[in-house]
Amino acid sequence: MTQSLTIRRILDALPITVFVLLFLYLSLNSANFLSFPTLELILKQAVPTVLVSLGLATVIVAGGDDVVSGGIDLSIPATAIICAAIVADQVTNHQSPLIWGLVLAFGAAGIIGAVNAGLVVWVRMTPLLATLATSVAIVGVTKVITESRRIGVTDPTIVFIRDGSIAGIAAGVVLTTIVALAYWHLVHRTKWGMNLQATGGSRDAAEISGIPTNRFVVQSFLLAAFAGWIACSFVLARGSGSSPGSEENLLLEMVLATFLGAAFSPRRVVTVWGAVLGAVLVSALSVGFISIGVNVFWTGCIKGVLILLVVASAAAGREQ
Amino acid sequence: MKYTKKLAAALAMSVSFASMAAADGHATLEGKTVGVAVVGTQHFWDREAFNGAVSTVEELGGTVVPVDGGRDNQVHADNHDILLNQGVDAVISILGDGAVEPKFEALKAAGIPVFTVDHQSPHAVNNTTSDNYYMGTTIGRYMADAIGGEGKVAVFNAFEGALRICGIRAGLWKYVLEDYPGIEIIQPELAEEFANAPEDARQKALDLLTQYPEGTLDAIHVGCWDQPAIGIVQALEEAGRTDVLVTALDGGPDTLEIMAEDGSPFVANVAQQPNLIGSTAAQNVAAHFAGETLLPQTFVDVFPVNGQAEAKAAYEALGYGTLD
Numbered sequence A: 001m002t003q004s005l006t007i008r009r010i011l012d013a014l015p016i017t018v019f020v021l022l023f024l025y026l027s028l029n030s031a032n033f034l035s036f037p038t039l040e041l042i043l044k045q046a047v048p049t050v051l052v053s054l055g056l057a058t059v060i061v062a063g064g065d066d067v068v069s070g071g072i073d074l075s076i077p078a079t080a081i082i083c084a085a086i087v088a089d090q091v092t093n094h095q096s097p098l099i100w101g102l103v104l105a106f107g108a109a110g111i112i113g114a115v116n117a118g119l120v121v122w123v124r125m126t127p128l129l130a131t132l133a134t135s136v137a138i139v140g141v142t143k144v145i146t147e148s149r150r151i152g153v154t155d156p157t158i159v160f161i162r163d164g165s166i167a168g169i170a171a172g173v174v175l176t177t178i179v180a181l182a183y184w185h186l187v188h189r190t191k192w193g194m195n196l197q198a199t200g201g202s203r204d205a206a207e208i209s210g211i212p213t214n215r216f217v218v219q220s221f222l223l224a225a226f227a228g229w230i231a232c233s234f235v236l237a238r239g240s241g242s243s244p245g246s247e248e249n250l251l252l253e254m255v256l257a258t259f260l261g262a263a264f265s266p267r268r269v270v271t272v273w274g275a276v277l278g279a280v281l282v283s284a285l286s287v288g289f290i291s292i293g294v295n296v297f298w299t300g301c302i303k304g305v306l307i308l309l310v311v312a313s314a315a316a317g318r319e320q
Numbered sequence B: 001m002k003y004t005k006k007l008a009a010a011l012a013m014s015v016s017f018a019s020m021a022a023a024d025g026h027a028t029l030e031g032k033t034v035g036v037a038v039v040g041t042q043h044f045w046d047r048e049a050f051n052g053a054v055s056t057v058e059e060l061g062g063t064v065v066p067v068d069g070g071r072d073n074q075v076h077a078d079n080h081d082i083l084l085n086q087g088v089d090a091v092i093s094i095l096g097d098g099a100v101e102p103k104f105e106a107l108k109a110a111g112i113p114v115f116t117v118d119h120q121s122p123h124a125v126n127n128t129t130s131d132n133y134y135m136g137t138t139i140g141r142y143m144a145d146a147i148g149g150e151g152k153v154a155v156f157n158a159f160e161g162a163l164r165i166c167g168i169r170a171g172l173w174k175y176v177l178e179d180y181p182g183i184e185i186i187q188p189e190l191a192e193e194f195a196n197a198p199e200d201a202r203q204k205a206l207d208l209l210t211q212y213p214e215g216t217l218d219a220i221h222v223g224c225w226d227q228p229a230i231g232i233v234q235a236l237e238e239a240g241r242t243d244v245l246v247t248a249l250d251g252g253p254d255t256l257e258i259m260a261e262d263g264s265p266f267v268a269n270v271a272q273q274p275n276l277i278g279s280t281a282a283q284n285v286a287a288h289f290a291g292e293t294l295l296p297q298t299f300v301d302v303f304p305v306n307g308q309a310e311a312k313a314a315y316e317a318l319g320y321g322t323l324d
Helices: A002-029 A036-063 A076-093 A098-121 A127-146 A156-163 A171-188 A191-201 A203-208 A213-239 A247-264 A272-291 A296-319 B002-023 B044-059 B073-086 B098-109 B132-146 B164-177 B197-211 B227-239 B253-260 B274-289 B308-317
Strands: B033-038 B063-068 B090-094 B114-117 B126-130 B151-156 B183-185 B219-222 B245-247 B266-271 B297-300 B303-306
Touching: A002 A247, A002 A272, A002 A296, A036 A076, A036 A171, A036 A191, A036 A213, A036 A247, A036 A272, A036 B073, A076 A098, A076 A127, A076 A213, A076 A247, A098 A127, A098 A213, A127 A247, A156 A171, A156 A213, A171 A191, A171 A213, A171 A272, A191 A203, A191 A213, A203 A213, A213 B073, A247 A272, A247 A296, A272 A296, A272 B063, A272 B073, A296 B063, B033 B044, B033 B073, B044 B063, B044 B090, B044 B274, B063 B073, B073 B090, B073 B098, B090 B098, B090 B274, B098 B114, B114 B274, B126 B132, B126 B274, B132 B164, B132 B219, B132 B245, B132 B266, B132 B303, B151 B164, B151 B197, B164 B183, B197 B219, B197 B227, B219 B227, B227 B245, B227 B253, B253 B266, B253 B308, B274 B297, B303 B308
Parallel strands: B033 B063, B033 B090, B090 B114, B114 B126, B126 B297, B151 B183, B151 B219, B219 B245, B245 B266
Antiparallel strands: B266 B303
16 A cells, blocks of 8 residues: 555656756756746747647546547647638738638638537547548648648738737737636636536536536537637747648647646646646757757657656556 | 769769868868758758758867757747757758748847758858759750650649749749640649658649549659659559659659669659758858858759669769669
8 A cells, every 4th residue: 555655656756857857957958948038939939839739628628538538629730720821811812901811710710610519519429530530621621722832921910929029028928828828717717617627527427417518518629629710820920921731740749738738737637737838848848959959860759758758657647 | 874974073073162161271160059950851852951061060160959840841940949049150941931031030130140051041141052943944854855845744833932942943944844835734733742742742643643544644743852753653653654754853862763763754853962062051151150251052063864874873973872
């Protein structure tokens, strides 16, 4: 009994210990790793991942964190990319105002959220397969819109998100913090959020308590698509336009960030703040490895092993 | 044999020219930290240009901060922010689309000179690249000759508007074809994916072959590089089509190998020297710090490859080994 408690304590402390040691190593080997500009850079580069992870966290909270049968939405990055393509196409190729592009993109995101919800709630497809299929379809439509070509954007609002600052902090970081606070408040601090968590915790128990679980699952997919829509302006700012092929990396980082975040939560569950923290840590790893000049051919491997170590220890801790 | 000798002589000249700056003694990167940003390392060309730049910076005594965009142009652009934050002395940036321009501007504003490879930019000190003009016109002539000066041609041309080098290559290919009124370029042009080019081009070529049955299509050309051509050749084999020829640009070992096969539909290419291009960019950084004034562009020789025999000769001359 005591031995199993000790193992559990070690496993509990492992994710944080690994990251603390890693960041100590990075700061000792890179003069400016622990500096304000580096911190701001890490946050800036985490922005698109943070935003799409907010959507994924919401869907997982509502559907449960079993990767196969629980809540998951793999189409959020594709939603962000198609919305970015729609806005770029409108603004650059059709000389429409930015707001019109955003309105059209909002409509597209709404349709995607509704289709995902319909497939999961009424057709009863597993969310993993349903959203993977919609993601593939969305990427296909994006290619039709962009003809697989880059569309540059120089709209002043997008340039402001890229280069501007609010109270001395990068505009993208400030705006993303506001969005993250809104999602956190909604999911973790409102009655609606409590019902959402109850739906994900145990669907049967929630239904017995009179919670309309299907409605909450539908709303979670709509909120996920909304996160994709918000992310599109930041994706456009990051690339100064729409570049084809950005959804794959964003998808990988979103899934990693969201589940990595769960490894740091006391109950090992996906939370909005966990997802934000996970996205920032993934970004910090990238910046840190470059700062100490790690061979580019090894970066992906080292990053993958570290994340695996953290997530595996969290899973083992939960088993214990 | 004649082609092999010509190729070997030209190669020797271009390599010795590129190493002149190092040999004269004053070109050094001692005490300098140089960021080398590459858009990806999966494709031979990108990896070789990156390796050439990194090894030459190190040979010249400099320290390298390497970054890889994983073939995502947005990640590649973001990586320049990390180099700016690191306070490197110079940046060599390999490829990338318009997403990198604001990053170059910020580096320049911070007093960090930018040296590009295959990416012309008003914010860069110098761009090292192949002779893209010669590439575009030569592949135009070779392709026109291969199909007898007339016929229908499909083109994969995703980057003509996004990358200046591709604009030059595809634009001059079209310019040559203006003199061949019997050649028709099928519209709309095809657009290949950047990250997964061979498989994507294979799918699109299969669709194209269904749309254009036997005898209605004469060639498929890839406007700026050669990775899609790998998938196109696969599609032709799968469809059992022998009536369509393939031409492309870059001439990496993988596509020269395909060209060297008996009865290969891949008939013309123009080979570049990516390692030398990356190395020359690093030499230019050293020359800049030595106070030399660089021209806006440095051109590195290319080698036209017309047919199976020349593919085998080029493969050997470029140091990729031998093909029987």
